[in-house]
Amino acid sequence: MARVNLVEVRDVARRFRTPAGDVHALADVSFDVREGEFVSIVGPSGCGKSTLVMLIAGLLMPTAGRVVVAGAAVDRPQTRLGIVFQSPVLLAWRTALDNVLLQCEMRGRVSEAQRGRARDLLARVGLGGFEGRYPHELSGGMRQRVSLCRALIHDPPLLLMDEPFGALDALTRDQLTLDLERLRARAGTTVVFITHSITEAVFLSDRVLVMTPRPGRIDEIVEVDLPRPRRLAMREDPRFATYCRRINDRFMAHGVLKEGT
Amino acid sequence: MRARLAPALTLVAVVVAWELLVDGFRVPEYLLPAPSGIAHALALEWRMLAFHTWVTLYEILSGFALSIAVGVPLAMLIVASPPFERSVYPLLVASQSVPKIAIAPLLIFWAGIGIFPKVLVAFAIAFFPIVIDTVAGLRAVEPEMLHLARSMGAGNAKIFRKIRFPSALPHIFAGVKVAVTLAVVGAVVGEFIQADQGLGYVLQQATAVLNTRLGFAAIFILALIGIALFVAVELLEHWLTPWSAARRSELAAATP
Numbered sequence: 001m002a003r004v005n006l007v008e009v010r011d012v013a014r015r016f017r018t019p020a021g022d023v024h025a026l027a028d029v030s031f032d033v034r035e036g037e038f039v040s041i042v043g044p045s046g047c048g049k050s051t052l053v054m055l056i057a058g059l060l061m062p063t064a065g066r067v068v069v070a071g072a073a074v075d076r077p078q079t080r081l082g083i084v085f086q087s088p089v090l091l092a093w094r095t096a097l098d099n100v101l102l103q104c105e106m107r108g109r110v111s112e113a114q115r116g117r118a119r120d121l122l123a124r125v126g127l128g129g130f131e132g133r134y135p136h137e138l139s140g141g142m143r144q145r146v147s148l149c150r151a152l153i154h155d156p157p158l159l160l161m162d163e164p165f166g167a168l169d170a171l172t173r174d175q176l177t178l179d180l181e182r183l184r185a186r187a188g189t190t191v192v193f194i195t196h197s198i199t200e201a202v203f204l205s206d207r208v209l210v211m212t213p214r215p216g217r218i219d220e221i222v223e224v225d226l227p228r229p230r231r232l233a234m235r236e237d238p239r240f241a242t243y244c245r246r247i248n249d250r251f252m253a254h255g256v257l258k259e260g261t
Numbered sequence: 262m263r264a265r266l267a268p269a270l271t272l273v274a275v276v277v278a279w280e281l282l283v284d285g286f287r288v289p290e291y292l293l294p295a296p297s298g299i300a301h302a303l304a305l306e307w308r309m310l311a312f313h314t315w316v317t318l319y320e321i322l323s324g325f326a327l328s329i330a331v332g333v334p335l336a337m338l339i340v341a342s343p344p345f346e347r348s349v350y351p352l353l354v355a356s357q358s359v360p361k362i363a364i365a366p367l368l369i370f371w372a373g374i375g376i377f378p379k380v381l382v383a384f385a386i387a388f389f390p391i392v393i394d395t396v397a398g399l400r401a402v403e404p405e406m407l408h409l410a411r412s413m414g415a416g417n418a419k420i421f422r423k424i425r426f427p428s429a430l431p432h433i434f435a436g437v438k439v440a441v442t443l444a445v446v447g448a449v450v451g452e453f454i455q456a457d458q459g460l461g462y463v464l465q466q467a468t469a470v471l472n473t474r475l476g477f478a479a480i481f482i483l484a485l486i487g488i489a490l491f492v493a494v495e496l497l498e499h500w501l502t503p504w505s506a507a508r509r510s511e512l513a514a515a516t517p
Contacts, residue, residue, distance in 0.1 A: 054408070059411060077412055079414040081412060083412050085408075089405045093427055106410060106413035106419060148453070250449055
């Protein structure tokens, strides 16, 4: 298939003014994300990973450089995408179904077809029968699933995920990782996935971008050549371990990870 | 059930003890009437008291309604417009160090006689907590939620209607609950300063002639009004923001 670039990040820098002086969150970052590709960005806390998501979404403008999505320069909030944050950010007064449909409601009138699609999506992540529940009646993992459905209901070409599973326990995390792999494979959505978990990044991605500590730069790009669909057992694959080690080594080289002597 | 029974029992115990002590120590009625005496005054004067209750209730509700009608839009303006916030909000907060009760005589003096000046005092005392809590509520939306809304292509009006305002409702109700009790205070203070009708007027007239029974009867009705209005606001809150109550009880259950 034709591998067209959906996202192009070119020489992007971003500085924040704070009372304590300027903070350089990102310096000179360039990379592409091809259509249908799953790209993870891993890096230590504060390396500007989340800033990258905001820049691609057009919710923040770069201090230097440019971001292009689907051939158009990003100069305003992008609407042809879905976003999942670490916190599910659901509206407490809406049921799971209505939280998913918020995406459609904000864009116009909700159609019966969208309603059906929302139910279908919820069912596919194991929330069939929970459509009428309110967020406070759902577990953390369920809430994040609702958030994922909300990001996918309008069938966006691009999905941005900022440490989406960071606040979940290991088991729930694994399940959601599998759910994501399944949903995405079906829709062919391009994904930019921010995480600090190396195994999560390798498991899900076609390519992993490793970032340096602040100011964040792309340190290395690791191509993950494992068959899809990915299965949990692949984590025992020697190749899987090799990829993880390569990323680990980069972190060690930058002093992000240190071993005792 | 037990939560409601306990204070009810305490209240009954206090009333009984009050009755017995006044009786046992032969406290003169002009100093402290027994509950039975107050009940007697209520029964005897109910026609007159009903009229004055109506007047005071009218002042309270008007002042309260006015404080919402002014307070909520003012808070919206403060949140929507940074220049307006910078130029008005600090002054508004600072102005609250002026005791409202001290300026009440001036308000009465300016607004003249009749019901309106009392409404004005009730409003002046009640509106501030509504402004403060509404501002806090409108600002309490998670930034991620606003980011999401932008990525959904929503404009400010839609974001306000679908996200900001509903999520501010629990905060607004917190302010409204304080305001409703303050409106009672405001109306009575207004009547103390100058009035020829209303429960505050009755209270003043009664104590001037040592008719303490009647004074207590007026206080009793004022307390009932205060409680009734507070409960009414709470019921409205439960009805309009059931999610907020559910979340609170969930939090309460989580803390032993």
